[in-house]
Amino acid sequence: EVQLVESGGGLVKPGGSLRLSCAASGFTFSSYSMNWVRQAPGKGLEWVSSINSNSRYIYYADSVKGRFTISRDNAKNSLYLQMNTLRAVDTAVYYCAKEVTANPRRYGMDVWGQGTTVTVSS
């Protein structure tokens, strides 16, 4: 079964840091680009970051650029999001999501994790 499982969320104070992880199984993780998408309480989806299969191409939303770092370990079938200088507006459910096709990309996300909740509050 194709599956993504996020972990690492929690309560953190403004200015703090958190590292999210996403464990992948059931597919050839090393062949696919991966994404982080977040959803603030009661709000819509917001794309956060993307990394291609070999980590050569990395992209960020303007709202997190310079504060968040995406990375992956293909040997461990894992995706990560290091979040620094967290703000209240970063409070959200964070999903990792798999690209629908390997190459070339089609910019659709066909497998999503259950999400991990990040709350930034003093």
Add this chain to the structure above:
Amino acid sequence: QSALTQPASVSGSPGQSITISCTGTSSDVGGYNFVSWYQQHPGKAPKLIIYEGTNRPSGVSNRFSGSKSGDTASLTISGLQAEDEADYYCSSYTSTTTLVVFGEGTKLTVL
């Protein structure tokens, strides 16, 4: 990068068809065939229902279809069913400083 524009809500009766629009610019929706649509039920993760404008992933009902005209993409759901009641989001590749932009979301109510 501004979010793509979607109507806040649409509604329809069982068996009817509805269409949800998603308006962007020539830097995203209008310039590329990389529009995706997602369905999200309350408390659940999003589900991909259309990618590359018109393609349905395996297992997605053929009641869902996508199209595009100019800078506006559309999702049509035919033969509305109660289980279609959910939030729907479009997304697109964008050639701006980011990579992907989502729509604001549309709440579908099945009357």
